[in-house]
Amino acid sequence: MSLRTFLPVAALACTLHASAQQPDLNALDTYIADAVVKFDQPGLAVGIVKDGQLVWSKGYGKLDLAKPEPVTPNSIFFVASISKAFTACAVGLLVDDGKLAWNDPVIKHMPWFSTPNPYVTQHMMVKDLLCHRSGWITFDGDLLWYGTNYDQREILQRHAHEPFTHAFRDEFGYSNLMYIAAAQLIEAVSGKTWDAFITERILQPLGMTRTTVETADLVRFTDVALPHVRKGQDPAAPQRSMPYQSLQGADGATGINSCVTDLAKWDAMWADEGKVNGKPFLSPATYSTLTSSHLPMGGRREGAALGWFLEENNGHTVITHSGGMPGFILNHAVVPDKDLAVIALGNGESYSVFAITNKILDLYLGDGKADPVADMLPRLKKRDEREAKRRADRLAARVPKTKPSLPLGSYAGTYTDKIYGTATITEVNGTLQITFQPAKDLLTGTLGHWHYDTFQWQHADPFLEPGYITFTFDADHKVTGFKVDLHSPDFHFYKLDFKR
DSSP states (O other): SBBOOOSSSSEEEEEEEEOOOOOHHHHHHHHHHHHHHHHOOOOOEEEEEEEEEEEEEEEEEBBBTSSSSSSSOOBBBEOGGGHHHHHHHHHHHHHHHOOOTSSSSSHHOOTOOSSSHHHHHHHHHGGGGTTTTTSSTTTTTGGGGGTTTOOOOHHHHHHHHHHOOSSSSSSOOOOOHHHHHHHHHHHHHHHSSHHHHHHIIIIITTOOOOOOOOGGGGGOOSSOOEEEEGGOTTSOOOEEOOOOOOGGBBBBTOOOEOOHHHHHHHHHHHHHEEEEEEESSSOOOHHHHHTOSSOOOOEEEEEOOSSSOOOOOOOEEEEEEEEEEEEEEEEEEEEEEGGGEEEEEEESOSSSSHHHHHHHHHHHHOOOOHHHHHHHHHHHHHHHHHHHHHHHHHHHHHTOOOOOOOOGGGGEEEEETTTTTTEEEEEEEEEEEEEEGTTTTSSEEEEEEETTEEEEESSSSSOOOEEEEEEETTTTTOOEEEEEOOSSSOOGGGOEEOOO
């Protein structure tokens, strides 16, 4: 999964009575161990921060299912979109330094920044980058950083041609690209890269010694959790570990690798309203701006803050953000008025982290009787049934005994999508192969005939499902281009329109 924000499958009901009893952590341990089995979770690390201290933490499962080493509270995970709060915090530190203001136009600091709408380009403010109200829909442009060789500026300049769907500042559209823009903003204002600024101004002062901003740095560490996926999202395939993806183009939206023991220090600062050891890490004004709603949202979430989302739980405001990348789903939640935080890091594609987070919150904020695992599993089963039907319907729709309308060599050539870039199709020994040139390592593979002029794409990415390439023709039946049908909740393959 990608740099995803997860809206858990169920909006878990919370009781209305606060518990006066100390949570039974032994019972919690048993509950989590059982959840790991029920969710088929490869590995999980959980921590509870109370009154500035990591009061309970434990690891479950394995770092890599193929090896014996267990997960511990020190195990490092790629925390994906949990990184967004670090980016927002970094911008807040620059505000506190007096180097920019929340209402500054982005182009004041990055004159090259643009959008498809001149008015939005002129009026996009610094805080607009951080609360998902730009006008683009959720995950717009994410294929530009996924496995590509584009640098951040080219990603943003290409994305600037992607049309808006929503009115500016009117509707929610989760945007990784605007956090990439925020990383560039940090560099433009501070003179330091996002990596360097995060390290020097956040990680080092907080003593987060097992946290990095580069996956390449993980070679220095032991006790590192590997991501686990089922090949091609096939539910029948075994879970297997895969290498980390660097995805440097997505810095700002992602990039942090951390562990429960380090994130406890980070979350303790937020739980204490921006203070560390009683001293301000963030000014009160900046902390308030970062943790206030800037865009109302429906359903379980009250609103989008800056790098966080706001929820209500038994009368308490919870600031929270999840993360997801191929092979990782993670979550954390902070309750400032209870000086409480919950951390749940998983190295698989299960939603166990949400169930565990909600269970712990109920222990501290509710009556402790909630059973989010029991509530969530039936909903996930129904989702799996829907997904199975979708796959079966695709197979049933295949028309047998058809042939391509042209010789295979006629489909070979170079194709261009005006935003994404080029793709090449070649014929080798009677088989077509396609390569998305910006992402050669992931998005390349063979095209096997499916039916008519549609081919099934068996790409190299272990995470994504196989795709389908359907060619288009002019009136003389010459190939003019192709469209991509690749089911993914994270990446907009359907928007690609490659022309010859």
